[in-house]
Amino acid sequence: MKLFNWFSRSSAPIARERLQILLAHERNERHQPDLLGVLREEILTLISRHVSFDPDKVQIKMDRGKSVSTLAVDIEIPNSFGAPGETSQHRRPRSKRLRNDGARTMDQRVA
Amino acid sequence: MKDKKSARVVVVTSGKGGVGKTTSTAALGAALAHLGEKVVVIDFDVGLRNLDLVMGAERRVVFDLINVIHGVAKLPQALIRDKRLENLNLLPASQTRDKDALTEEGVAKVIAELRSKFDWIICDSPAGIERGATLAMRYADTAVIVTNPEVSSVRDSDRIIGLLDSKTEKAERGEYVDKHLLVTRYHPWRAARGEMLAIDDVLEILSVPLLGIIPESEEVLRASNVGSPVTLNSPASPPARAYFEAARRLKGETIPMHVPSESRGIFNKLFGRKAA
Numbered sequence: 001m002k003l004f005n006w007f008s009r010s011s012a013p014i015a016r017e018r019l020q021i022l023l024a025h026e027r028n029e030r031h032q033p034d035l036l037g038v039l040r041e042e043i044l045t046l047i048s049r050h051v052s053f054d055p056d057k058v059q060i061k062m063d064r065g066k067s068v069s070t071l072a073v074d075i076e077i078p079n080s081f082g083a084p085g086e087t088s089q090h091r092r093p094r095s096k097r098l099r100n101d102g103a104r105t106m107d108q109r110v111a
Numbered sequence: 112m113k114d115k116k117s118a119r120v121v122v123v124t125s126g127k128g129g130v131g132k133t134t135s136t137a138a139l140g141a142a143l144a145h146l147g148e149k150v151v152v153i154d155f156d157v158g159l160r161n162l163d164l165v166m167g168a169e170r171r172v173v174f175d176l177i178n179v180i181h182g183v184a185k186l187p188q189a190l191i192r193d194k195r196l197e198n199l200n201l202l203p204a205s206q207t208r209d210k211d212a213l214t215e216e217g218v219a220k221v222i223a224e225l226r227s228k229f230d231w232i233i234c235d236s237p238a239g240i241e242r243g244a245t246l247a248m249r250y251a252d253t254a255v256i257v258t259n260p261e262v263s264s265v266r267d268s269d270r271i272i273g274l275l276d277s278k279t280e281k282a283e284r285g286e287y288v289d290k291h292l293l294v295t296r297y298h299p300w301r302a303a304r305g306e307m308l309a310i311d312d313v314l315e316i317l318s319v320p321l322l323g324i325i326p327e328s329e330e331v332l333r334a335s336n337v338g339s340p341v342t343l344n345s346p347a348s349p350p351a352r353a354y355f356e357a358a359r360r361l362k363g364e365t366i367p368m369h370v371p372s373e374s375r376g377i378f379n380k381l382f383g384r385k386a387a
Binding site: 012 | 261262265266269270273302304305306307308309312315316
């Protein structure tokens with residue numbers, strides 16, 4: 001094969017490598033068909049135990065990078081949030097990331 | 112109906128369109144019939160039927176698969192017996208645009224009825240992974256995955272393999288659909304020059320045993336032009352010989368794997384390989 005690579009027409013090795021990488025990734029995803037759905041469900045259950053919010057105002061996004069992937073969870077929480085069950089009348093006009101929220105951050109909760 | 116048969120249900124599938132599913136269904140069906148087996152080929156491509164055309168029966172279609180499912184016609188009325196081989200039959204697809212015309216229960220009933228009358232039921236799957244394709248594979252015992260040595264075809268085949276392992280009745284019962292890879296439109300010299308994925312590359316990536324390698328040939332186009340399976344139209348041609356060998360492997364025979372060629376010998380020596 002090395003010998004053939006000297007000639008520029010040998011593109012099959014590239015095809016093989018691209019396929020191997022892609023299919024390894026796609027097969028992995030097939031086994032966890034709805035990873036985002038499961039994450040969403042579990043994260044929302046966890047947070048709703050402590051804070052009440054509108055389930056429609058939740059955005060969960062996954063970005064796959066080359067070496068690192070990011071999971072962004074964006075939950076809009078009313079300013080006067082309280083224990084679950086308490087309904088709040090005032091909502092923040094724009095959604096704000098939970099981790100940027102001045103009152104309580106995810107980091108503090110985890111710590 | 113006289114002798115109690117129990118057919119093997121084979122789905123010819125690929126995911127990607129244009130790789131040779133219909134050609135391969137016709138060629139394998141005719142080859143098996145030529146070997147003395149009782150064969151029915153079913154076109155599952157509702158709305159875009161073509162198996163009738165490739166088999167030269169387009170002017171003899173009266174009733175179709177959907178008519179049988181809906182009770183408009185009885186199964187024997189819809190079956191078209193091949194003019195060249197009397198034990199080769201075709202059940203055509205309909206031209207309806209209604210995608211929901213094909214139902215799971217309907218297909219199950221038709222397959223069950225055919226099982227007692229034939230040795231082989233070969234289902235020609237439509238391209239894609241929609242209803243038609245999943246129903247074509249639904250009751251399969253065996254799958255023939257048609258793949259071109261090209262990236263998009265290999266990727267789609269991998270997707271189809273995933274579906275065969277999860278969406279078929281056998282898979283749901285915890286059993287295993289027997290899978291075979293049929294590589295079509297293969298150019299041995301291009302693969303040797305590194306311009307095309309080699310058979311070993313495709314086998315390594317998909318890890319499905321090889322059923323046959325069909326070389327690219329003008330005979331395939333010629334056969335479809337005249338409406339005759341290549342295995343009947345030019346049985347001595349390289350693609351026909353490859354299909355005949357694939358058919359015998361399907362039957363369980365062990366035949367050394369090679370790529371048939373015009374110049375007998377040279378390629379066979381160069382690309383001779385053992386059956387997977």
